[in-house]
Amino acid sequence: MSNKWDKLSKQEAQKESIRPSLTxxxxxxRRLKKNVLSMLGLGAIFLLILFAAFGNIFTDWAYSDQDLxxxxxxxxxxxxxxxxxxxLYVHKEYTLYRVEDGGKIIEKMELPQANRDLMKKQxxxxxxxxxxxxxxxxAAKAKKSNDxxxxxxxxxxxxxxxxxxxxxxxxxxxxxxxxxxxxDLFARLVYGARISLLIAFIATMVQFFIGVLYGGISGYIGxxxxxxxxxxxxxVSTVPLLLYVIMLMVVIGPGLKTICIALGSVYWVRMxxxxxxxxxxxxxxxxxxAARTIGASTWRIMIRHLIPNALGPIIVSLAMMIPNAIxxxxxxxxxxxxxxxxxxxxxxxxxxxxxxxxxxxxxLLYPSAFISLTVLAFNFLGDGLRDALDxxxxx
Amino acid sequence: xxxxxVRRLISMxxxxxxxxxxxxFLMHSIPGGPFSxxxxxxxxxxxxxxxxxxxxxxxxxxxxxxxxxxxxLDFGPSFSRPGIFVWDKIQEGFPISAKVGGIASLLxxxxxxPAGIISALYQNKAPDYLVTxxxxxxxxxxxxxxxxxxxxxxxxxxxxxxxxxxxxIKSYVGxxxxxxxxxxxxxxxxxxxxxxxxxxxxxxxxxxxxxxxxFRVIFKHALKNSLIPVITYMGPTIAxxxxxxxxxxxxxxxxxxxxxxVESVGNRDYTMIMGTTxxxxxxxxxxxxxxxxxxxxIDPRIKLxx
Numbered sequence: 001m002s003n004k005w006d007k008l009s010k011q012e013a014q015k016e017s018i019r020p021s022l023t024x025x026x027x028x029x030r031r032l033k034k035n036v037l038s039m040l041g042l043g044a045i046f047l048l049i050l051f052a053a054f055g056n057i058f059t060d061w062a063y064s065d066q067d068l069x070x071x072x073x074x075x076x077x078x079x080x081x082x083x084x085x086x087x088l089y090v091h092k093e094y095t096l097y098r099v100e101d102g103g104k105i106i107e108k109m110e111l112p113q114a115n116r117d118l119m120k121k122q123x124x125x126x127x128x129x130x131x132x133x134x135x136x137x138x139a140a141k142a143k144k145s146n147d148x149x150x151x152x153x154x155x156x157x158x159x160x161x162x163x164x165x166x167x168x169x170x171x172x173x174x175x176x177x178x179x180x181x182x183x184d185l186f187a188r189l190v191y192g193a194r195i196s197l198l199i200a201f202i203a204t205m206v207q208f209f210i211g212v213l214y215g216g217i218s219g220y221i222g223x224x225x226x227x228x229x230x231x232x233x234x235x236v237s238t239v240p241l242l243l244y245v246i247m248l249m250v251v252i253g254p255g256l257k258t259i260c261i262a263l264g265s266v267y268w269v270r271m272x273x274x275x276x277x278x279x280x281x282x283x284x285x286x287x288x289x290a291a292r293t294i295g296a297s298t299w300r301i302m303i304r305h306l307i308p309n310a311l312g313p314i315i316v317s318l319a320m321m322i323p324n325a326i327x328x329x330x331x332x333x334x335x336x337x338x339x340x341x342x343x344x345x346x347x348x349x350x351x352x353x354x355x356x357x358x359x360x361x362x363x364l365l366y367p368s369a370f371i372s373l374t375v376l377a378f379n380f381l382g383d384g385l386r387d388a389l390d391x392x393x394x395x
Numbered sequence: 396x397x398x399x400x401v402r403r404l405i406s407m408x409x410x411x412x413x414x415x416x417x418x419x420f421l422m423h424s425i426p427g428g429p430f431s432x433x434x435x436x437x438x439x440x441x442x443x444x445x446x447x448x449x450x451x452x453x454x455x456x457x458x459x460x461x462x463x464x465x466x467x468l469d470f471g472p473s474f475s476r477p478g479i480f481v482w483d484k485i486q487e488g489f490p491i492s493a494k495v496g497g498i499a500s501l502l503x504x505x506x507x508x509p510a511g512i513i514s515a516l517y518q519n520k521a522p523d524y525l526v527t528x529x530x531x532x533x534x535x536x537x538x539x540x541x542x543x544x545x546x547x548x549x550x551x552x553x554x555x556x557x558x559x560x561x562x563x564i565k566s567y568v569g570x571x572x573x574x575x576x577x578x579x580x581x582x583x584x585x586x587x588x589x590x591x592x593x594x595x596x597x598x599x600x601x602x603x604x605x606x607x608x609x610f611r612v613i614f615k616h617a618l619k620n621s622l623i624p625v626i627t628y629m630g631p632t633i634a635x636x637x638x639x640x641x642x643x644x645x646x647x648x649x650x651x652x653x654x655x656x657v658e659s660v661g662n663r664d665y666t667m668i669m670g671t672t673x674x675x676x677x678x679x680x681x682x683x684x685x686x687x688x689x690x691x692x693i694d695p696r697i698k699l700x701x
Contacts (some may be wrong), residue, residue: 235409239414239679240634240635243675247418247421247668247672250422330539331537331539331642334642334645336660350539350540368536368539368543372540
């Protein structure tokens with residue numbers, strides 16, 4: 001390159017060429033990819049959706065299959081190996097289960113009425129010629145002593161006494177255990193994931209449509225109409241929104257559809273404010289004027305010009321609203337306004353687990369872990385999206 | 396200032412009227428009357444009940460009567476429990492909720508704001524990471540999970556605190572923690588990001604340039620301005636904490652406003668739902684009013700009355 005005025009060779013020309021310009025979305029994606037936490041969140045959401053869609057492959061049970069004999073079985077069984085290849089599990093209700101093949105077969109032992117000794121607090125069984133007794137006369141004392149480690153029962157096999165479980169094996173029949181009606185918790189969690197995510201997405205979509213239209217119209221028309229519409233939004237948003245949701249649920253009755261309607265028809269006010277703010281600044285730009293001069297209708301300007309340009313902040317607030325919807329749905333389920341049985345959401349699963357919390361804590365643990373994880377994932381993604389899509393908000 | 400307060404008071408009344416109207420007509424749009432049960436009542440009993448509660452009056456008359464009642468704090472009798480009046484139940488429940496909620500609000504302010512400040516001052520160092528992680532978790536875990544886990548660990552396994560009621564001082568710990576958890580985390584995050592933003596402002600550079608000590612820069616100049624978004628958030632939050640969380644009060648069996656509301660939802664006790672909703676709304680509107688007044692005191696840039 002001695003002479004700057006010479007024509008460049010083809011190779012060198014390519015080397016000098018500027019890199020292809022990125023569109024707004026490519027640029028946002030590039031920024032989002034750099035954010036480790038958001039990518040983790042995105043991955044977790046992807047996995048959750050997979051879990052909801054295909055999770056039931058891993059279980060033989062349907063969400064509504066119930067077997068009262070198998071109620072409240074934990075995911076980890078503390079078993080007693082009493083010799084002769086007999087492994088026994090004593091339920092928290094002092095009934096006996098035979099566990100075979102490393103937890104793959106669980107069978108409830110027959111207990112005829114005559115073998116229940118309610119006075120001595122003993123249950124008598126006979127398995128393969130062995131006389132087995134579950135003696136739970138200590139239970140009352142253990143409860144009084146307030147010591148959580150106190151022995152509640154002992155297992156008498158012929159003359160031997162077992163008080164401490166000999167082994168801990170995982171439940172091969174019900175991976176996550178069962179609930180109070182003997183339903184497979186894993187299957188119910190998968191089903192709950194579907195319902196919870198479905199409610200979250202639909203409710204968010206409803207508030208998206210209402211909010212974008214309301215805010216868009218208010219911002220674009222402006223003037224008196226804008227003033228009146230925004231005063232209404234002010235009034236609606238002064239009151240705790242959960243109250244409206246609960247009232248709507250009382251009026252239209254609990255259920256899947258009504259939750260979506262109630263959530264969607266109340267939480268749109270925030271979206272309306274955001275969209276209005278965006279539209280107010282975008283509508284002053286030249287391309288809107290250009291569209292108007294060639295005779296585009298108001299509707300067309302709104303749908304084709306204003307809203308697509310406001311999409312960044314809209315998507316950010318959508319990502320933030322999904323965890324909000326999941327939270328609210330769980331709260332509603334928790335006060336008895338959730339989806340109807342036998343349907344399940346994570347909220348109803350958690351609510352169902354509360355009465356038995358003392359003995360069956362695992363039933364609460366799984367749904368609440370899923371709720372927390374989902375909310376966490378969406379929060380991370382939302383933070384990243386805000387940084388990527390809305391550079392003005394970057395800190 | 397005075398003019399502004401008057402204008403705000405008028406808009407508060409209008410908002411409240413709006414809320415009462417929505418609540419009233421929503422509750423009256425429920426198909427079937429408040430006395431339609433699965434087992435139908437005899438015609439004559441139903442007639443007598445409707446007569447007693449003025450349900451045979453035209454809707455506008457019921458509405459006007461209700462509005463007149465609300466003005467003098469008469470929210471009518473409970474529909475599902477005869478002889479009990481809504482306002483009496485609210486007066487019973489609110490002090491209990493307010494006591495628990497007051498402690499929780501104090502927790503939010505006394506721990507949330509300092510945590511955020513520490514986090515911002517030690518940005519990208521160990522204390523910052525600790526606060527950020529805890530706050531992120533605190534925002535993601537629902538309050539009923541915190542409450543039930545607390546009961547499971549401290550009441551059932553360790554036997555340290557009672558699981559229900561409010562008889563001892565110890566029994567306040569669980570409800571207050573569960574009630575404060577989310578807001579505390581949120582306030583910590585909010586005050587962190589807000590302080591970080593304020594620290595980049597020009598007037599902070601000016602303060603540093605004229606040789607003020609770092610302590611004075613932060614506590615005299617930065618902090619006050621960084622608290623504005625926190626106060627905006629705290630207004631409605633204190634209102635909702637003081638009036639009791641539906642879920643927490645149900646779990647800990649606290650006989651406060653939240654439990655009252657949840658119970659009335661469960662019983663379909665319409666007058667009780669209406670009364671508690673209006674009370675909640677009025678309290679929230681009042682707190683937002685307080686916040687707006689507080690702005691003017693904290694930040695002279697915000698001109699009231701514009």
